[in-house]
Amino acid sequence: MSEELGTGAENTWCLGCGDFGILNSVKNAVKELEERGIERKNLLISAGIGCHAKIFDYLNLSGLYSIHGREIATIQGMKFANPELKVIGFGGDGDSYGEGLSHLIFAAKRNADITMIVHNNENYALTTGQMSPTSVEGFKGPSTPKGSIEEPINPLLLMLSSGASFVARGYPGKMKHLTELIVEAVEHEGFSLVDVLQPCVTFNDTYERYNESVEIIDEPAETRFEAMELAVEEDRVPIGVLFKEEKDVYHEKVYPEFNPVKDKISKEDRLKRIEELIKGDE
Amino acid sequence: MDRFTYIVGGKAGEGVKKAGSSAANLFRKMGRKTFELDDYQSLIRGGHNFSVVSSSTGDIYSHYMKADLVVNLDGRSYKIHKDHLKEDGLMIYNSGDTEDGDGVGLPIDELSKEYSKSDLIKGVAGIAVLSYVVGMSKDELKKLVEKEYSRGVEENISFAEKIYDAAEEKIDKKFELDEGEHSLPVFSGNQSLSLGASAAGLDMYIGYPMTPASSILHFFAANKDHLKVMPVHPENEIGVANMAIGATMPGARVMVGTSGGGMALMEEAMSLAGMSESPVLFVLASRPGPSTGVPTYTEQADLRFALNQGHGDFPMIVASPGSIEESFYLTGEMLNMVWKYQTPGILLTEKHLSESSMTVDLDPSKVEWASSKEFEGEDYKRYEVTEDGVSPLKFPPSEDVIKWNSYESDEKGITTEDPEIITEMHDKRRTKDETIMYDLKEINTVNEFGEDGPVIFTYGSTTMSVREALKVGDIEARVVQPVYLRPFPIWEMDEYMDEDVIVVEQSSTGQFATLLREKCRIVPKTVIRKYDGRPFEPEELAEKLKEAIK
Ligand SMILES: Cc1ncc(C[n+]2csc(CCOP(=O)(O)OP(=O)(O)O)c2C)c(N)n1
Ligand code: SF4
Numbered sequence: 001m002s003e004e005l006g007t008g009a010e011n012t013w014c015l016g017c018g019d020f021g022i023l024n025s026v027k028n029a030v031k032e033l034e035e036r037g038i039e040r041k042n043l044l045i046s047a048g049i050g051c052h053a054k055i056f057d058y059l060n061l062s063g064l065y066s067i068h069g070r071e072i073a074t075i076q077g078m079k080f081a082n083p084e085l086k087v088i089g090f091g092g093d094g095d096s097y098g099e100g101l102s103h104l105i106f107a108a109k110r111n112a113d114i115t116m117i118v119h120n121n122e123n124y125a126l127t128t129g130q131m132s133p134t135s136v137e138g139f140k141g142p143s144t145p146k147g148s149i150e151e152p153i154n155p156l157l158l159m160l161s162s163g164a165s166f167v168a169r170g171y172p173g174k175m176k177h178l179t180e181l182i183v184e185a186v187e188h189e190g191f192s193l194v195d196v197l198q199p200c201v202t203f204n205d206t207y208e209r210y211n212e213s214v215e216i217i218d219e220p221a222e223t224r225f226e227a228m229e230l231a232v233e234e235d236r237v238p239i240g241v242l243f244k245e246e247k248d249v250y251h252e253k254v255y256p257e258f259n260p261v262k263d264k265i266s267k268e269d270r271l272k273r274i275e276e277l278i279k280g281d282e
Numbered sequence: 283m284d285r286f287t288y289i290v291g292g293k294a295g296e297g298v299k300k301a302g303s304s305a306a307n308l309f310r311k312m313g314r315k316t317f318e319l320d321d322y323q324s325l326i327r328g329g330h331n332f333s334v335v336s337s338s339t340g341d342i343y344s345h346y347m348k349a350d351l352v353v354n355l356d357g358r359s360y361k362i363h364k365d366h367l368k369e370d371g372l373m374i375y376n377s378g379d380t381e382d383g384d385g386v387g388l389p390i391d392e393l394s395k396e397y398s399k400s401d402l403i404k405g406v407a408g409i410a411v412l413s414y415v416v417g418m419s420k421d422e423l424k425k426l427v428e429k430e431y432s433r434g435v436e437e438n439i440s441f442a443e444k445i446y447d448a449a450e451e452k453i454d455k456k457f458e459l460d461e462g463e464h465s466l467p468v469f470s471g472n473q474s475l476s477l478g479a480s481a482a483g484l485d486m487y488i489g490y491p492m493t494p495a496s497s498i499l500h501f502f503a504a505n506k507d508h509l510k511v512m513p514v515h516p517e518n519e520i521g522v523a524n525m526a527i528g529a530t531m532p533g534a535r536v537m538v539g540t541s542g543g544g545m546a547l548m549e550e551a552m553s554l555a556g557m558s559e560s561p562v563l564f565v566l567a568s569r570p571g572p573s574t575g576v577p578t579y580t581e582q583a584d585l586r587f588a589l590n591q592g593h594g595d596f597p598m599i600v601a602s603p604g605s606i607e608e609s610f611y612l613t614g615e616m617l618n619m620v621w622k623y624q625t626p627g628i629l630l631t632e633k634h635l636s637e638s639s640m641t642v643d644l645d646p647s648k649v650e651w652a653s654s655k656e657f658e659g660e661d662y663k664r665y666e667v668t669e670d671g672v673s674p675l676k677f678p679p680s681e682d683v684i685k686w687n688s689y690e691s692d693e694k695g696i697t698t699e700d701p702e703i704i705t706e707m708h709d710k711r712r713t714k715d716e717t718i719m720y721d722l723k724e725i726n727t728v729n730e731f732g733e734d735g736p737v738i739f740t741y742g743s744t745t746m747s748v749r750e751a752l753k754v755g756d757i758e759a760r761v762v763q764p765v766y767l768r769p770f771p772i773w774e775m776d777e778y779m780d781e782d783v784i785v786v787e788q789s790s791t792g793q794f795a796t797l798l799r800e801k802c803r804i805v806p807k808t809v810i811r812k813y814d815g816r817p818f819e820p821e822e823l824a825e826k827l828k829e830a831i832k
Contacts, residue, residue, distance in 0.1 A: 009696050041679040057697050062678045064686040070524040077528025106517035260485045260512050261533050267651045274646045
């Protein structure tokens with residue numbers, strides 16, 4: 001049903017990679033969003049650099065294939081320029097939780113109306129499996145042959161404490177659920193993060209671990225604090241929307257009812273306003 | 283009197299800058315042309331700040347360091363500016379903070395004590411003394427203070443009047459200033475370039491504070507609702523540049539601004555703009571480097587850095603305005619350029635241009651509204667190979683799929699590693715570079731001032747210093763100022779190849795001189811350099827030029 005969302009570009013992901021589940025969930029989510037009245041032409045995507053980012057070439061959607069960690073900034077620029085667009089960024093854990101982390105924290109802080117989908121495979125896959133910000137302690141990769149000596153960060157905890165207004169976790173092994181999360185994230189007005197536990201069959205195969213431990217939660221936590229408790233659970237790994245709240249979004253606080261591109265003032269009007277500034281109050 | 287210079291100095295927090303800008307306004311209301319330099323340190327309280335305002339009935343392109351009137355708000359200022367007085371000038375010192383001063387002591391400390399903002403109010407003394415010595419009435423002073431110091435206006439008026447009375451009692455000197463013909467507005471370089479970009483249809487300004495570029499961000503923040511240019515202040519310069527690139531995709535005209543360190547952080551995005559063909563205009567406002575350098579002072583040592591921005595081969599346009607007026611028109615022109623060719627551009631300025639202020643004559647209707655080659659038809663390809671290398675644009679939302687890419691890509695914007703396509707796309711971007719060069723030949727890319735005499739090459743804010751030096755030194759010379767620096771207008775240089783060329787620039791290694799040698803084999807006879815963070819002083823520069831010409 002969603003084949004038309006492909007581009008014909010050759011897919012180079014490893015067979016069994018969790019990225020396939022994300023790609024299919026996104027395609028299904030786009031269909032669902034269309035049914036809910038969000039037109040495909042109003043979706044704009046971006047991606048960082050990594051295995052995850054190849055999704056950009058596989059999705060027949062408009063957008064800008066950005067650079068490592070900066071897609072978070074790219075999609076905010078798109079949104080601020082034309083708030084009518086729904087923008088989705090695809091990141092990796094190295095990408096969004098490492099190289100581009102500051103953008104993520106601040107996008108959450110300012111409640112930019114964007115959706116970030118982070119393919120969290122707990123390693124830098126495209127660069128041959130080095131440890132990443134979310135690699136577990138002891139993770140062996142070419143830069144940590146004897147095992148990582150650092151503790152991983154918990155991205156959901158970090159996002160919750162940065163003021164994110166929508167925080168979710170998904171798993172490609174539960175594709176229908178992941179699709180629903182993506183739809184909800186895109187529909188949410190404000191900053192949304194979907195952290196996806198993405199098995200990387202080549203460098204970090206987590207299927208077994210997550211097949212056993214993920215557990216769908218039906219309702220988000222009532223408070224941010226309770227959501228933090230969900231985020232740090234270890235025996236089971238809760239997936240679903242951990243937290244969601246309504247808050248004013250950044251671009252509407254800057255201009256309550258003005259779309260910089262669509263409502264651009266005419267040249268005459270602009271020049272008149274400049275003349276006023278030049279003449280001052282004399 | 284024709285030319286008149288006023289210096290006001292004191293501690294940070296004593297309203298020195300305001301005392302300078304109010305003076306500039308006083309002069310411009312007399313129809314005089316003014317130039318104001320604000321010399322301030324990178325601190326919030328204490329230290330020493332001063333403003334120099336030179337004015338004249340004719341054109342004036344620089345401040346002078348020999349003043350007719352110096353008003354010192356504290357003892358340190360007196361010590362620093364003792365030697366900045368003309369022979370028949372008038373020195374005012376704060377008798378509460380200066381012992382054995384030469385000149386006239388006024389009880390600035392004593393009189394300011396009784397006001398709620400006893401430090402900040404001191405600056406008002408500058409304008410009060412100035413008003414008295416140029417023959418304004420107390421009533422005229424009151425009106426001026428009402429306008430310039432509207433916050434806490436009662437106290438400001440009361441203090442100004444007390445200083446005026448004290449001046450009347452103690453000063454037996456007055457200056458009769460000639461009135462000029464038109465009263466023109468006074469703008470800083472940063473204000474002027476912001477207005478120019480606005481006149482070309484700017485939609486967004488994104489910036490992270492860094493002197494001397496911060497005041498651009500402040501300008502757009504203050505005028506957000508009036509101009510409808512969206513100001514954004516993100517987490518860092520990397521965020522700035524990448525947001526800007528994202529914003530161009532749906533069609534927003536975007537400018538960003540920073541100084542050297544911030545530009546270094548933006549460089550990765552600069553290259554992305556080159557590859558993705560994103561039309562972003564960067565303002566690089568230089569300070570003395572390397573590194574943090576001297577944040578609030580001036581230098582021209584980022585020339586090579588600007589010209590060589592970004593990894594990889596891609597077309598880029600770099601231009602530098604030679605006056606505050608030119609920064610208005612050139613910024614508008616540059617915003618147009620980046621949209622016309624869909625490639626990044628840098629407007630290179632220095633602290634001396636960005637933050638000095640002068641009377642300017644700006645005509646927004648002369649600025650072109652930035653537009654681009656837009657796509658019509660079917661089967662859209664973002665990176666379509668065309669004769670001039672410029673692919674038509676289409677903006678989302680659109681039924682067509684529009685893909686911009688940081689990777690090398692095919693015409694549709696899908697990532698590629700195919701050797702033929704890589705070559706084709708490189709050729710496309712190079713063709714665009716050639717188109718830019720071809721088109722630049724049709725417009726003014728080099729300013730020349732003066733008809734006869736030796737050739738002096740300079741650029742950026744130093745152009746103003748050179749023009750003023752020639753005037754005050756009564757030197758006949760031809761000033762050649764390349765406005766565009768990349769592509770460098772070599773086609774305009776033939777006539778200077780065999781001349782004895784003098785170069786004037788503000789860098790310790792002579793970056794501009796070596797550029798001339800590299801680009802057009804012009805080997806300067808003399809390179810006059812200055813790299814102490816201060817702009818050239820016209821009388822001193824005139825001496826150096828005379829020496830070089832001899
Ligand atoms: C500035 C910069 N530094 C380094 C790289 C090299 N690089 C490419 S992808 C990558 C890491 C990818 O890891 P992640 O974001 O987790 O994505 P994955 O490949 O695992 O999907 C790195 C370091 C780059 N492209 N840009
Ligand atoms: S290396 Fe890992 S992340 Fe990359 S495609 Fe293969 S399985 Fe997927």
